[in-house]
Amino acid sequence: MNILILQGSPRANGNTAWMAETYRKAAEAAGHKVTLVDVAHKKIAGCMACEYCHGKGNGDCVQKDDMQALYPLLAEAEVLVLAAPIYYFTLSAQIQAPLQRIYSMNKPGKLRKTALLLSSYSPNVYDGAIGEYRGIVHYWGVEDTGIVTAKIDEQKTDAKRDCVIGLVEKL
Numbered sequence: 001m002n003i004l005i006l007q008g009s010p011r012a013n014g015n016t017a018w019m020a021e022t023y024r025k026a027a028e029a030a031g032h033k034v035t036l037v038d039v040a041h042k043k044i045a046g047c048m049a050c051e052y053c054h055g056k057g058n059g060d061c062v063q064k065d066d067m068q069a070l071y072p073l074l075a076e077a078e079v080l081v082l083a084a085p086i087y088y089f090t091l092s093a094q095i096q097a098p099l100q101r102i103y104s105m106n107k108p109g110k111l112r113k114t115a116l117l118l119s120s121y122s123p124n125v126y127d128g129a130i131g132e133y134r135g136i137v138h139y140w141g142v143e144d145t146g147i148v149t150a151k152i153d154e155q156k157t158d159a160k161r162d163c164v165i166g167l168v169e170k171l
């Protein structure tokens with residue numbers, strides 16, 4: 001399958017990047033085509049709600065930032081993996097911006113499956129992020145292949161590597 005992973009932590013050696021890379025390696029080993037985009041180091045602004053995309057723009061976003069390179073990848077993706085740290089009990093701003101900019105497409109056209117990878121310091125801080133994720137999955141009518149969370153003492157462990165690989169096996 002054609003898989004797009006969005007990595008939304010600014011920490012290049014953090015746990016989110018590690019989970020995203022673990023997913024990428026496992027998916028490539030299983031024969032999938034994978035693109036991993038480090039959206040945390042892209043210039044992607046929030047949606048301006050100008051509605052250009054739903055009018056004159058005919059699906060195109062008026063904002064010409066790094067999101068423009070992501071739209072063709074989203075259009076081709078059959079699987080979307082969101083990898084993000086928890087910031088103040090929800091998804092990081094770095095992943096919220098590209099996620100909300102999908103508004104111009106409404107739904108990525110070929111998308112069938114999704115997964116969510118979350119990192120945090122504390123336990124029991126995932127409800128906001130998971131609620132948002134489940135809402136979007138339901139709205140798009142796609143299949144959630146699963147969620148892996150890792151609090152501080154679980155990060156970069158063999159057990160979590162196995163959990164991430166387990167998501168790939170569900171594709």
Ligand SMILES: Cc1cc2nc3c(=O)[nH]c(=O)nc-3n(C[C@H](O)[C@H](O)[C@H](O)COP(=O)(O)O)c2cc1C
Pocket residue numbers: 009010011013014015016017084085086087088089090119120121122123125152
């Ligand atoms: C701005 C900010 C807000 C955070 N808010 C939370 C939080 O609400 N709950 C929590 O458990 N950890 C919180 N953390 C900690 C991160 O979620 C944690 O360090 C996580 O491992 C970061 O992922 P990373 O290693 O991929 O960068 C926060 C960190 C930052 C920088």
